[in-house]
Amino acid sequence: MRGVNRLLIANRGEVAVRVLRAAADLDLDAVAVYAEDDAEALHVRLAENAVRLPGTGPAGYLDGAALLAAARSSxxxxxxxxxxxxxxxxxxxRACQEAGLTWVGPDPGTLELLGDKTRARxxxxxxxxxxxxxxxxxxxEAFLAAGSAVMIKAVAGGGGRGMRVVRPGEDLAEAVRRCRSEARTAFGDDEVFVERYLPRARHIEVQLRDDVVxxxxxCSLQRHRQKLVEIAPAPGLAAETRQALAGAATALARRAGYRGLGTVEFLxxxxxxYFLEVNPRLQVEHTVTEEVTGLDxxxxxxxxxxxxxTPVPQxxxxQARVHxxxxLDAYEPPGGRGLRVDGCGYSGYRLNPRYDPTLAKVIAHDVTLEGAARRLRRALKEFRVxxxxxxRELLRDLLSRPEVGNAHTTFVDEVLPEAPAVEQDAAVVTAPMTGTxxxxxxxxxxxxxxxxxxxxLEAMKMEHPVVAQTGGVIAELLVKPDDVxxxxQRLAVLTPGEVAAEEGGGSQELDLDTPRPDLAALRERRALTLxxxxxxxxxxxxxxxxxxARENIADLCEDFVEYGGLAIAAQRRRRSxxxxxxxxxxxxxVGGVGTIDGHRVIAMSYDYLVLxxxxxxxxxxxxxxxFELAEQARLPVVLFAEGGGGRPGDTDGSGVTGLDCMAFALYARxxxxxxLVGIASGRCFAGNAALLGCSDVVIATPEASIGMGGPAMIEGGGLGVFHPDEVGPTGVQRTNGVIDLMAEDDADAVRLARRYLPYFQGPAATWEAPDQRLLRHAVPENRLRVYDVRxxxxxxxDVDSVLELRRDFGQGAITALVRVAGRPLGLIANNPAHLGGAIDSPAADKIARFLQLCDAYGLPVLSLCDTPxxxxxxxxxxxxxxxxxxRMFVNAAGLSVPFGTIVLRKGYGLGAQAMAAGGFRVPRFIxxxxxxxxxxxxxxxxxxxxxxxELAAIGDPAERQARFEEMVAAEYARGKATNVASAFxxxxxxxPAExxxxxxxxxxxxxxxxxxVDTW
Known part of the structure; x- marks a missing residue:
């Protein structure tokens, strides 16, 4: 890495050891990190410098802020x-890059695209x-009802965490809950999705460097979707299939502009x-690719x-993963020709059950698959632990089977099932695995x-319910939470006994209409928020x-899910x-996620009735x-911004100024x-107005008063005493360009917001075109006669598809969102009814900013030119x-969306060039x-x-005027559209009807x- 002097390794275990050694081979300083309960790990011992993180368990390594602080301090x-x-x-x-750190991996945009399994699909x-x-x-439910099993999968991360197969008749809700919990623990993100389950499939991966295979x-030898054994290259794969998978991986990488190491997985x-997912990072099993290609x-x-x-495999x-x-009372890895061990153990080390149980990866290389398997079996036998x-015995058993190299993903679970949780000869419940x-x-x-x-039990960051195989009474319960x-190991002992209906774990018919006490209490608490x-x-x-606030949000969106509804003001020190x-x-x-016509949206509203x-x-x-959710999930935001700005009365917490608040930066980001849609109805001052001003479009009702400071702030600054309605009434903010859309009342403001967002959500399913013959008469034959360009x-x-923005500002120009044949467009037009269509400063600002808005959201731009x-x-x-x-020239030059110009009447000088994105050869058509x-x-x-x-030399005024009109007519003939078109x-x-x-x-x-997109 050019210009890099010191590397922070933001991980633990064998991969941290692997990167430490690679950095040392390059004479590159490396710094390790460790959670508070991981100080004895091998990577900490090997590193010359190690920084302790504040957390414990996986959460410690998921603390991005702490990792950044570690990078800075070291x-x-x-x-x-x-x-x-x-x-x-x-x-x-992105945070690493913004902090000036080189990120060793694909860029953040690629991670957002391919690290999100739903977007990658x-x-x-x-x-x-x-x-x-x-x-x-x-x-x-639709898949299950049709008789097909489904796979629940975490959107973020990989490694089999946050995954469950659910078959018809099984508990879908519980599987989803477990997957979310596991994903949250492993990756800090609990979002999941489903796909049709494909049984008895091989799991094949394609390793990429940039877009090169x-x-x-x-990687088909798995237990509970956790990989155990990986082989390179994939044995027995048909040549045409191998070629197709490589081609698909390359196509994905090129479309995504992929840079760095990555793996594309298939079933x-x-x-x-079928495409499965992309892992935009180094993978655990990278070692086998290294061994057959000779690459590090x-x-x-x-x-x-x-x-x-693409290298030719040798x-x-x-690779076998030893868990x-x-x-470790003794730890002696095997050795010999064609063997490699990537491990993280040493004699005396106690493995922490809160982390991945991988102790070592043992890799064998040979000219044949059988030779590599034989060598690996020998190594596992020699491995002294x-x-x-x-x-190790499970791995040796697998490697002795003829199916190695041609197994499917459930092969291990089928042929080597785990011991049952309850011994068959007694009602003794035992642990099916090692865990916490x-x-x-x-x-x-x-x-x-x-x-x-x-x-x-939690094992390998996955949660495993232990159930009673028979009914009875618990005579002994031998464990408690946090026990390893x-x-x-024996967990509980059940003695025979008749299970009473009320104690039968579900044998009693539940009264589904009567809430339990805890749910009833929750309902009472929630009622206070309504x-x-x-x-x-x-x-x-x-x-x-x-x-x-709640009525506005209910009118705006359906299926609203509220975040933080139970929150109260941070004033416990002064109020009960x-x-x-x-x-x-x-x-x-009031804030959360809802839907508008089937599209998800973040909706939030300040509640003026609360402080x-x-x-x-x-x-x-x-x-x-x-705001962070909006960025991660690419969701629009509608903000009802009414309110008085910062609140001085909150007493909880240790802050002094509140200037470390991130809301403004996150919204601006x-x-x-x-x-981003901002709505002002009533008084909107200070911080509330700042958020409103960061919005793409501002909608306001007549009673709105918008200002960067309210009356108290104005008076405190010695600037006079004003009524709130005098600060920034709509009469001022409408004509100066702050307000984009005027609404009649709250209901109309919501209507306008619902009308605005669909322009950014693709084409309309149905549309109606006006009678195009009317356009032939829209511009008067008299070239000096004004007309209504609207x-x-x-x-x-399309009929009823025009939404004009900032109508009362920069009246020499019109900017509007429209649809043509159902497709959304941005439209700019000169207004000949104002200054004859001449472009002044406000009109130029209005158009320039609108071009940015269209470009940011992929809307093509149509320009209607009639300007002197x-x-x-x-x-x-x-x-x-x-x-x-x-600004019109600069912003048009930066456009990436298609631009087209129709000249209605006047196309003169620099103004006409600006309306053509800078010149008549720039648009897709003029x-x-x-x-x-x-x-x-x-x-x-x-x-x-x-x-x-020449005109001054003509003494007779009438003759001079006649000569002037004759010259104008000649110039008009020269500049007539058909003559200009003849010169191409x-x-x-x-x-016009075309x-x-x-x-x-x-x-x-x-x-x-x-x-x-400029706020102006």
């Missing part, structure tokens, strides 16, 4: 994430790569193959060296039915013609909990949470990534015209209606300037582009 300028933990976390990768489907049917958890591997069964993959990561050709390599639990329990007791559901003396869950148990609990306050609000629950519900900010909608500590935390816009667009040019003169220059109008006229400047002005002396300076002159055909043919949807 002087590191690069971070290697290893695999697992935060290796696929785009936010952490969508990309594969887009490229025509076979993908198993699947989607959100809500779709699982380095080889493939078979292969009965001659068919970690070295490639650290040096940045490129590979241009022989076969097999262990307990204390005493004191700790291992799976995380939950105990029953107690001694309790009667349980067959199938009742007694306790839950080994496979076969409008019904606030009586007279809500009545007074309604009397003033206003709606509450009962007072806060009754008077500060949700801390004055005047001020911004409290808990509200800030909720905003932060939801969404700019250009997801649509009638042209309505005539070109830019506004000139001393008065115009006092508005900084030179800078403002030039055509004119028959009424079009062109020139380097207005015809009359051109004649007066060009023929000044424009693409064509068209019948305009929609040009638009729908050439203005195809663009690709959203991450860019900043």
């Amino acid at each position: 002087g590191c300028d690069a971070v290697h994430p290893g695999y697992g933990f935060l290796s696929e976390n785009a936010d952490f990768a 969508a990309l594969a489907r887009e490229l025509g790569i076979p993908v198993l049917d699947g989607g959100g958890v809500e779709g699982a 380095l080889g493939d591997r078979d 292969v069964a009965d001659g068919e193959w 993959l970690v070295r490639l990561q650290l040096t940045g060296e490129r590979i241009t050709e 022989g076969f390599a097999i 262990a639990s307990g204390r 005493e004191g700790a329990a291992t799976n 007791v995380v939950e105990v559901h029953r107690s001694a003396g309790e009667a349980v039915a067959s199938g009742a869950v007694l306790l839950v 148990v080994t496979a076969g 409008d019904d609990a606030r009586g007279t306050k809500v009545d007074s609000w309604h009397a003033a013609g206003r709606r509450t 909990a009962e007072d806060l629950m009754a008077n500060t519900p949700a801390d004055g900010l 005047a909608g001020t911004q409290g500590q808990r509200g800030h935390a909720k905003k932060d949470r939801l 969404l700019n250009g990534k997801v649509p 009638r042209v816009i309505d005539g070109l667009s 040019g830019f506004m000139v003169g001393p008065d115009a220059e006092r508005t900084a015209t030179v800078r403002h109008v030039s 055509v004119s209606w028959p009424t079009g006229e062109f020139g380097p400047m207005g015809l009359e002005g051109a004649v007066r300037l060009g023929y000044r002396k 300076e424009i693409d064509d002159v068209i019948d 305009s929609r055909h040009w638009i729908s043919t050439l203005l195809t949807p663009g690709t959203p582009k991450a860019r900043v």
Whole structure:
């Protein structure tokens, strides 16, 4: 890595040891990290420098802020994430880069795309790569009802964590709960999805460096979807299948612009193959690819060296993962020719059951598959591990079977089942595996039915319920939470006994309509957050013609899921909990996720009935949470911003100024990534106004007053005493450009928000075109007669599809979202009814900013040109015209979306070039209606300037005027649209009724582009 001096290894165990050694071979300083309960790990002992993290267990290594602090404090300028933990976390990768650290892995954008299994599946489907049917958890019931099993999978991470197979008749909800819990523990993200389960399939991986294939591997030998043995190259794979998998992996990498190491995984069964996922990182099984290619993959990561050709594999390599639990009284790895051991053990080390149990990876290489398997069996036999329990015998058993190299993913579970949880000759419940007791559901003396869950074990970051195989009474319960148990250890003893109906773990018929006491208490607590609990306050609000925060959100979206509904103001030091629950519900900010016409959206509203909608500590935390979710899931945000700004009365916590609040930065960071809608109804000051101003579009009702400081702040600054309604009324903010859309009331504001968002959600399913013949009469034959360009816009667009933004600002230009043949577009137009269509500073600002908005969200732009040019003169220059109008050229030059121009009448000078994205050769098309006229400047002005002396020489005023009109007519004939088209300076002159055909043919949807959209 060019310019890197010191590397932080943000991981543990054998992969941390692997990277430490690779860094040492390159003479690169490396710093290890360790959680508080992991100080004795081998990677800590080997590292010259190690930094302790504040947490314990996996959570310690999932603390991105702590890892960044460790990098800074130790002087590191690069971070290697290893695999697992935060290796696929785009936010952490981005945070590293923003902190000036080199991230050893794919860039954050690639992690967001390919680290999210649902987005990766969508990309594969887009490229025509076979993908198993699947989607959100809500779709699982349909698969199960059709008789198909489903696989629940974590969206983030990999390694088999957060995965469950659910078959028809099994408990889907419990499987989802367990998967979420495991995913949250392993990756810090509990989002899951489902796909159709493909039984008896081979698991084949393709290793990439950038978009170059380095080889493939078979990883089918698994237990509970945890890999045990991996082989490179994949044995017995048909040549055409191998080639197809490599081609699919390359296509995915190229479309994603992939850089770095990565693995594309597939399922292969009965001659068919399906894309599974992408792991955009180093993988545990990278070792077998190294052995058959001679490449050092970690070295490639650290040096940045490129590979241009697929290497030819030499022989076969097999890796066996040795798992262990307990204390290593002796640890002596095997050796010899063709053997490699990547381990993290030493004599005297006690393995921590909270982490992955991998003790070592033993890798054997030979010219034949049989030779490699034989060598690996010998190595496992020689591997001396005493004191700790291992799976070496299981691995040796597997490697002796003829199915090695041609197994499917459930082969191990079928041929080598684990011991049952209950001994057959006695009702003794034993541990099915080594792990940690995380939950105990029953107690001694309790009667349980067959199938009742007694306790839950955590092993390899996965949770395993232990159930009673027979009914009885618990005579002994031998464990408690946090106990570490080994496979076969006695957990409980059941004595025979009749299980009473009320104690039978489900034998009694449940009353599904009567809530348990804990649920009843929760319902009572939630009732305090609802409008019904606030009586007279809500009545007074309604009397003033206003709606509450919850009413607005209920009108905006369906299926609303609220975050932080039970939060209260951070004022426990000065007020009772009962007072806060009754008077500060949700801390004055209602927020969560809902849907609008089937599309998910973040919706949040300040509640003016709670402390005047001020911004409290808990509200800030909720905003932060939801803004981060919006960025991760690419969800639009609708913010009802009414409120008075920062709240000085919160007393809980140790803060002083509150200036370390992240809400403003997080909301601003969404700019250009997801649509942001701000709504102001009533008083919106200070911090609330700042958030409103960061929105893409501002909607306001007539009673709104918007200001960066409220009356108290103004008075405190010695600037006078003002009523709140005087600070920034809509009469001011509408004409100065702050407000984009004026609404009649709260309900209309919601309607406008619901109308705005669909422009960024793809084409409409149905649409209606106006009578296009009317366009032939929209521009008067008299070239000097003014006309209403909005009638042209309505005539070109689908019926009822025009949404004009900032109508009362920059009136010389019109900016609107429209649809043509159902497809959304951005539209800019000159307004000949204002300054004859001349572009002044406000109009230029309005257009320039609108171009950014369209480009950020992939909306093609249609320009309707009718301008004599830019506004000139001393008065115009006092508005900084030179800078403002030039914004149109700069922003148009940066467009990545298609742009098309139709000249309605005047196309003169620099103004016309600006309306054509900088010049007539820039747009995808520039055509004119028959009424079009062109020139380097207005015809009359051109004649007066060009023929000044000749006209001045004519003494008779009448003769002079006649000569002037004759010259103007000649210039008009020269600049007439058909004459300009004959020189091919424009693409064509068209019948106005043909305009929609040009638009729908050439203005195809663009690709959203991450860019900043100016708030102005």
